[in-house]
Amino acid sequence: MSLPPEFWALPEASNSLTVDDKVLYIVETTQFCVFLLTMTIYLIIVWALIEAQNKKIDELNSPFFKLCLSTAGVDIWTLLTNYLGAMFPKWGWFPTVYLFLGNPYGKIYLYFAWCTGVCQAMGVSVLASNRLSVMLFPTSFHKMWMGYRLWIAIAIQYLTGLLIGLATFLNPVELFRNKNNGIVPKFLNKTMTNTFFAIGGVFLLINSIYLLCTYCYLFWVLRKRQKHMMPPAIRSRTKERARMRETRLFTMSTIIVGVQLCILTLFIFKGADILAFTTDQFYLVYNAVSDLYASINPYLLWVFSDSLRKYILQRLGFVKKTKNITSVTPMFVL
Numbered sequence: 475m476s477l478p479p480e481f482w483a484l485p486e487a488s489n490s491l492t493v494d495d496k497v498l499y500i501v502e503t504t505q506f507c508v509f510l511l512t513m514t515i516y517l518i519i520v521w522a523l524i525e526a527q528n529k530k531i532d533e534l535n536s537p538f539f540k541l542c543l544s545t546a547g548v549d550i551w552t553l554l555t556n557y558l559g560a561m562f563p564k565w566g567w568f569p570t571v572y573l574f575l576g577n578p579y580g581k582i583y584l585y586f587a588w589c590t591g592v593c594q595a596m597g598v599s600v601l602a603s604n605r606l607s608v609m610l611f612p613t614s615f616h617k618m619w620m621g622y623r624l625w626i627a628i629a630i631q632y633l634t635g636l637l638i639g640l641a642t643f644l645n646p647v648e649l650f651r652n653k654n655n656g657i658v659p660k661f662l663n664k665t666m667t668n669t670f671f672a673i674g675g676v677f678l679l680i681n682s683i684y685l686l687c688t689y690c691y692l693f694w695v696l697r698k699r700q701k702h703m704m705p706p707a708i709r710s711r712t713k714e715r716a717r718m719r720e721t722r723l724f725t726m727s728t729i730i731v732g733v734q735l736c737i738l739t740l741f742i743f744k745g746a747d748i749l750a751f752t753t754d755q756f757y758l759v760y761n762a763v764s765d766l767y768a769s770i771n772p773y774l775l776w777v778f779s780d781s782l783r784k785y786i787l788q789r790l791g792f793v794k795k796t797k798n799i800t801s802v803t804p805m806f807v808l
Contacts, residue, residue, distance in 0.1 A: 477655060480573045487650035487658050498758075502561065505765055509553055512769040519772050520546050522786045533781035537619030538604050544628045545597040545771060548635075552590040552768040556761055559583030563657040572649070572657045580647040580659030585639050591674065591737075593635035594767055595681045598730055600627050602688045609695045638677075641670065675741035682738050685731050729774065733767050 523543050526534035560583065563572045572579055604627075607615040619627065646662045661667045740760055776783055787793040 477569060478573060481569055481651060481655070481657075484649050484651040484657070487652045487660070501758075501762065502565075505762060506557075506561070508769060509557060509765060512772060513550070513553060515776070516546060516550060516772045518786060518790075519775060519782070520550075522782065522789060525789070526782075526785060531785070534785060537616065537624055538601070539782075540624060541597075541601055541604055541619075541627065542771075542775060544631060545601060548590060548593045548597050548631065549768040549771055551586070552594060552764060555583065555586040555590055556765060556768075559586060559659075560757075560761060563659075564652065564654070566654050566656040569655070569657060577647055577649060577659075580649050581643060583659055584645075584647060584661065585642045588642050588670070588674070589635040589639035590768075591635070591764065592638050592677065593632055594764075595678060595734065596631045596634045598734065599681055599684055600631050602685055603627075605692055606688050609692060638673075641673075645670070671741055675738065678734065678738040678741055682731065682734050685734060689731060729770060733763065733770060736763050737767065 520543065523534060523539055523546075527540070527543075559579075562568060604619060607618055611618065642661075645666045647659055648662055650658045650660055652658050737760070740756065740763065743756075784793065788795045
């Protein structure tokens with residue numbers, strides 16, 4: 475396909491990647507396959523949660539699952555931003571569309587890219603706070619997450635990222651063409667870009683410390699309650715169940731905090747110029763980790779939420795429908 479003259483008028487991007495083209499192709503193809511699979515699974519989960527909320531199904535109508543829907547919106551927004559704003563134009567897909575949109579496309583993409591990163595971090599913290607409230611206020615935590623209070627939590631998740639991301643409009647953006655006849659938007663002011671990385675690193679550090687403290691406390695309280703609140707006879711019968719809950723909580727928190735620490739490490743490497751990461755190298759790794767961060771939640775929900783998994787399988791016809799279970803979502807497990 476012949477490219478319009480406007481494309482060749484774009485400045486050529488300097489290729490600062492040292493990765494072999496075959497390795498890069500394998501990594502990006504794998505990312506794209508995971509993206510397609512994740513979007514399919516996520517849309518099914520969102521559909522099931524919305525339907526369950528409308529039907530007032532007890533197991534899936536708690537504030538926690540409403541927050542999961544809010545987080546799903548951020549994750550889907552992140553994935554679409556990465557591919558519609560970065561990967562597709564980089565691969566040379568739909569060049570006339572991106573050329574028509576011009577520099578405003580680059581500004582909006584970079585704004586969304588930074589917004590979604592903050593919103594993702596805030597979403598994880600809001601969910602962790604929801605689980606923490608179960609421990610601190612076991613008899614009244616439901617009231618804390620009902621009505622306008624729930625909307626405040628969702629607003630914190632979204633507005634924090636949307637407001638912080640406004641700083642990206644202070645940094646001029648220009649479109650470049652790469653060797654694959656693709657389009658790449660880049661910030662022009664490197665000093666301001668490094669400042670963004672420093673601010674983002676501090677924000678992620680504070681958020682990571684909060685998550686570590688929260689999940690360590692949750693894990694400690696869970697073990698303490700299992701030891702002291704049950705009679706010996708009941709304790710012996712529920713020992714295996716308690717171990718499973720502890721394992722699930724530990725696995726879930728390890729994955730969530732681990733991915734966030736990976737992103738924090740990337741920001742530290744970029745901001746402190748450790749390993750001399752170029753901007754292209756940073757974004758290659760960051761986009762992969764960001765995809766992972768946005769993709770893990772549907773799989774965590776599928777693995778750790780028995781009620782959600784059972785409901786979806788019933789609605790898809792893989793499991794026969796049984797009588798409704800009146801119990802609510804376990805306090806300590808997704």
